[in-house]
Amino acid sequence: xxxxxxxAILLIVVVAAFIxxxxxxxxxxxxxxxxxxxxxxxxxxxxxxxLAAEHQAGALADADFAQAEREIQRRLLEEVPAGSxxxxxxxxxxxKTAIALILLLPILALGAYGILGNPRALDPAQAVAQxxxxxxxxxxxVSRLAARMQENPDDLKGWLMLARSYKTMGRYExxxxxxxxxxxxxxxxxxxxxxxxxxxxxxxxKGLKGKPRQLVERALxxxxxxxxxxxxxxxxxxxxxxxxxxxxxxxxxxxxxxxGSEIDQMLRSGIDKxxxxxxx
Numbered sequence: 001x002x003x004x005x006x007x008a009i010l011l012i013v014v015v016a017a018f019i020x021x022x023x024x025x026x027x028x029x030x031x032x033x034x035x036x037x038x039x040x041x042x043x044x045x046x047x048x049x050x051l052a053a054e055h056q057a058g059a060l061a062d063a064d065f066a067q068a069e070r071e072i073q074r075r076l077l078e079e080v081p082a083g084s085x086x087x088x089x090x091x092x093x094x095x096k097t098a099i100a101l102i103l104l105l106p107i108l109a110l111g112a113y114g115i116l117g118n119p120r121a122l123d124p125a126q127a128v129a130q131x132x133x134x135x136x137x138x139x140x141x142v143s144r145l146a147a148r149m150q151e152n153p154d155d156l157k158g159w160l161m162l163a164r165s166y167k168t169m170g171r172y173e174x175x176x177x178x179x180x181x182x183x184x185x186x187x188x189x190x191x192x193x194x195x196x197x198x199x200x201x202x203x204x205x206k207g208l209k210g211k212p213r214q215l216v217e218r219a220l221x222x223x224x225x226x227x228x229x230x231x232x233x234x235x236x237x238x239x240x241x242x243x244x245x246x247x248x249x250x251x252x253x254x255x256x257x258x259x260g261s262e263i264d265q266m267l268r269s270g271i272d273k274x275x276x277x278x279x280x
Contacts, residue, residue, distance in 0.1 A: 071157055142169065149181075156182040160192070167195070172203035193219035194228040208236035227256045234270070243274035250274075 142165045149158050159182035166175035179186055179196040186192040197215035201208045208216065213236045219229035230253040237246035250267045257264045 067157070138169070142166070149178075153181070156185045160185060163199070164195075167199050172199050175199045176203045187218065188222075190219040190223040190226040190229055193222070194226065194232055197232055198228075207239045208232060209239065212236070213240075225252070225256070227253055230256075231267075234267075238270070238274060243277050246274045247271050 142162070145158070145162050145165065149155065149162055152158060159178050163175045163178035163182065166172070166178055176196070176199045179192075179199060183196075186196050193215045197208065197212040197219075200215070201212045204212075212232075216229050216232045216236060219226055220233060223229070230249050234246045234249035234253065237243070237249060250271050254264065254267055257267065
């Protein structure tokens with residue numbers, strides 16, 4: 001906690017040293033787009049709050065949360081481009097802005113930490129486990145996300161978020177449909193292809209035959225050493241009775257797992273069974 005506070009104070013001082021003198025002494029532009037910027041900032045905060053809630057509920061992985069957050073920031077910058085609108089200059093120094101920044105910098109720093117960091121670490125009394133969200137609350141958040149996607153069907157990253165949420169909840173048919181809406185992005189990422197294939201296999205109840213196996217093969221073309229895809233490819237080959245190919249996939253996967261781990265033992269057992277079956 002102390003280390004974080006010292007670093008935060010140092011950063012605030014450095015930033016203030018660069019941005020406050022021009023605002024305090026220099027000429028500044030009068031921007032006519034302040035109201036629109038304020039409105040966009042409000043939307044930005046609401047979207048971040050929704051993302052944070054989905055992340056806390058476990059419906060959104062850490063990497064996906066960070067990626068979605070960056071996407072919202074990019075959109076905000078596009079909607080409020082620097083220097084947009086009509087401007088006029090004034091000789092009066094922007095001292096009100098300078099004072100506001102002096103007050104807001106610490107608040108914004110704590111707010112950012114609250115979103116990206118672990119704010120409970122700042123207060124030992126709050127370090128106890130917090131109540132878990134109820135299934136009803138999680139369903140409500142996912143329903144809100146689904147409703148937003150109906151209004152924004154071209155948001156491919158949003159469809160991916162919805163697909164992962166449905167998959168986590170065991171709603172595999174809906175997850176497969178959501179993955180399909182984002183197939184343009186899915187086809188470029190081995191992990192997304194593997195997850196899509198796995199979802200379709202669970203939804204259809206027919207294993208990895210057909211499209212799931214095609215997705216896995218595409219993933220391995222993008223990355224021949226992709227662990228998740230190698231595992232699914234071995235399982236698909238085993239289902240198809242192609243034991244030789246199944247052994248090849250899983251033997252290629254073995255160096256990527258911890259020796260003696262549960263997955264290592266499972267792979268070796270499966271390899272032995274496929275080898276024994278191939279001899280019959």
